[in-house]
Amino acid sequence: xxxxxxxxxxxxxxxxxxxxxxxxxxxxxxxxxxxxxxxxxxxxxxxxxxxxxxxxxxxxxxxxxxxxxxxxxxxxxxxxxxxxxxxxxxxxxxxxxxxxxxxxxxxxxxxxxxxxxxxxxxxxxxxxxxxxxxxxxxxxxxxxxxxxxxxxxxxxxxxxxxxxxxxxxxxxxxxxxxxxxxxxxxxxxxxxxxxxxxxxxxxxxxxxxxxx
Amino acid sequence: xxxxxxxxxxxxxxxxxxxxxxxxxxxxxxxxxxxxxxxxxxxxxxxxxxxxxxxxxxxxxxxxxxxxxxxxxxxxxxxxxxxxxxxxxxxxxxxxxxxxxxxxxxxxxxxxxxxxxxxxxxxxxxxxxxxxxxxxxxxxxxxxxxxxxxxxxxxxxxxxxxxxxxxxxxxxxxxxxxxxxxxxxxxxxxxxxxxxxxxxxxxxxxxxxxxx
Numbered sequence: 001x002x003x004x005x006x007x008x009x010x011x012x013x014x015x016x017x018x019x020x021x022x023x024x025x026x027x028x029x030x031x032x033x034x035x036x037x038x039x040x041x042x043x044x045x046x047x048x049x050x051x052x053x054x055x056x057x058x059x060x061x062x063x064x065x066x067x068x069x070x071x072x073x074x075x076x077x078x079x080x081x082x083x084x085x086x087x088x089x090x091x092x093x094x095x096x097x098x099x100x101x102x103x104x105x106x107x108x109x110x111x112x113x114x115x116x117x118x119x120x121x122x123x124x125x126x127x128x129x130x131x132x133x134x135x136x137x138x139x140x141x142x143x144x145x146x147x148x149x150x151x152x153x154x155x156x157x158x159x160x161x162x163x164x165x166x167x168x169x170x171x172x173x174x175x176x177x178x179x180x181x182x183x184x185x186x187x188x189x190x191x192x193x194x195x196x197x198x199x200x201x202x203x204x205x206x207x208x209x210x211x212x
Numbered sequence: 213x214x215x216x217x218x219x220x221x222x223x224x225x226x227x228x229x230x231x232x233x234x235x236x237x238x239x240x241x242x243x244x245x246x247x248x249x250x251x252x253x254x255x256x257x258x259x260x261x262x263x264x265x266x267x268x269x270x271x272x273x274x275x276x277x278x279x280x281x282x283x284x285x286x287x288x289x290x291x292x293x294x295x296x297x298x299x300x301x302x303x304x305x306x307x308x309x310x311x312x313x314x315x316x317x318x319x320x321x322x323x324x325x326x327x328x329x330x331x332x333x334x335x336x337x338x339x340x341x342x343x344x345x346x347x348x349x350x351x352x353x354x355x356x357x358x359x360x361x362x363x364x365x366x367x368x369x370x371x372x373x374x375x376x377x378x379x380x381x382x383x384x385x386x387x388x389x390x391x392x393x394x395x396x397x398x399x400x401x402x403x404x405x406x407x408x409x410x411x412x413x414x415x416x417x418x419x420x421x422x423x424x
Binding site for chain 2: 059
């Protein structure tokens with residue numbers, strides 16, 4: 001009888017290890033790079049991500065068609081507004097944000113492509129267990145292939161493929177749980193009198209793609 | 213005085229953490245994928261790597277211009293020979309191997325592009341510390357960008373850029389230290405009477421690129 005219980009627990013343990021779609025930590029910050037197939041875009045950015053307050057800050061340094069640019073945006077999904085911030089000139093543009101907030105997560109209907117170890121599992125500190133998932137983008141706009149860590153569901157790489165933009169590869173790294181600079185998720189003082197420009201609407205992808 | 217010693221040790225510790233070019237473990241096996249920019253090639257392979265005996269086995273399953281292929285090769289650099297093995301038909305082709313063995317390593321004159329954490333450093337098991345290096349390929353044939361783990365120098369991704377082939381991305385994963393199937397680094401019995409075909413010379417890159 002004891003053996004049966006032990007065996008059942010063991011089997012349950014094995015089954016529990018099968019990867020499941022997961023949600024990324026609600027507070028996350030770090031670095032990211034974005035490269036696109038057809039837009040000659042290469043971007044490096046620092047990001048802050050707050051799924052509780054539905055706020056995202058992206059501070060980019062990139063090149064588009066071999067010209068460098070900087071871009072700094074704060075997206076406040078609850079307000080339906082985004083701020084384009086120029087800290088050097090202390091100027092601000094406020095625009096409507098047309099899309100809903102999408103928390104970073106593997107959708108429940110995604111398909112597992114595989115689980116692999118980056119690096120090596122032979123010694124501690126030499127490997128990272130990751131799961132790769134694929135599925136359809138919302139509104140069947142295209143496909144995604146997302147790799148996240150098995151422990152913690154931290155994003156590693158996401159490849160988006162859409163008719164409109166071709167392949168776009170986003171890699172996140174140097175991620176930490178939490179927000180080291182919470183103040184950067186609020187509009188700076190010099191933004192408070194910015195008026196909403198209703199004629200220009202924005203969504204998240206276009207932060208990276210419609211340059212400059 | 214004690215504080216001085218502690219401070220010196222602390223500083224030495226910090227300096228010791230600066231990444232240095234490194235050699236990968238001499239016995240390594242795992243999986244790899246190769247994708248090329250201009251050849252429409254996508255390969256998945258199991259590999260065995262023995263830098264002590266200068267032997268490499270690559271068992272590929274790939275697609276080239278949307279046609280699938282399998283390819284199984286054993287490279288014996290000390291003998292200057294390679295075997296193309298068909299285990300299903302128990303046939304073998306033996307060819308001269310023209311190039312020298314290059315152990316997997318970051319060359320001493322490579323430049324550090326950066327050190328980052330894939331995943332997150334906030335919790336154990338969620339992150340992998342890696343270093344990315346760039347430099348020239350031998351004979352100035354092109355450039356490489358190589359990412360290896362900080363601990364253990366295990367290869368993660370290498371991007372080669374050559375005039376001839378464009379970009380080629382090699383990713384290694386599921387790596388383990390050691391050779392789980394040592395017998396696969398010796399020619400199978402049915403290969404022993406294979407005669408060397410001197411007219412066909414091969415090098416390592418062409419294992420992946422000159423398909424089918």
